[in-house]
Amino acid sequence: MEVRAEREENENRANPEYGALYLFVARTMRDRGNTANSALFVPQVGAVLLFLEAMGVDRLGENDDLIFQAITAHESNGNEGLQELFRNVSASNEETTESED
Numbered sequence: 001m002e003v004r005a006e007r008e009e010n011e012n013r014a015n016p017e018y019g020a021l022y023l024f025v026a027r028t029m030r031d032r033g034n035t036a037n038s039a040l041f042v043p044q045v046g047a048v049l050l051f052l053e054a055m056g057v058d059r060l061g062e063n064d065d066l067i068f069q070a071i072t073a074h075e076s077n078g079n080e081g082l083q084e085l086f087r088n089v090s091a092s093n094e095e096t097t098e099s100e101d
Contacts, residue, residue, distance in 0.1 A: 017059035021067075024060055025049060028071055048074050051082045055089060 013019070026045045034041060048070050055070075057063050066089070073081035 015058075021052070021058065021060050022049060025052075025067065025071060028068075029075070032071070032075060034075070044074065044078075047079055047082060051086060054086065 022045070025048050026041075029041070029045060029048070034044065036044060051070050051074075052058070052067060055063070055066060057066055060067070069085060070082060073085040075081075077084065
């Protein structure tokens with residue numbers, strides 16, 4: 001646990017925009033009622049951030065709607081919710097790309 005916290009702190013110092021995203025996700029999850037202890041909460045925040053990274057979002061203001069969708073998906077169904085959202089967004093992106101061709 002300490003290793004993860006130290007790694008996150010170093011990342012936040014090296015990339016303040018990522019740090020702001022991390023804090024935003026964590027605060028939003030807490031504000032929306034996530035009361036898990038830190039041993040459970042930190043991995044939950046990490047799962048949302050990994051999803052956002054996979055979708056190319058690494059800072060606030062880049063795709064805030066997707067950030068909120070990811071938090072909501074995780075609240076509703078945990079990692080399975082994030083996987084479903086990933087599939088839906090990927091399929092939507094493929095449809096958009098095909099219609100542009």
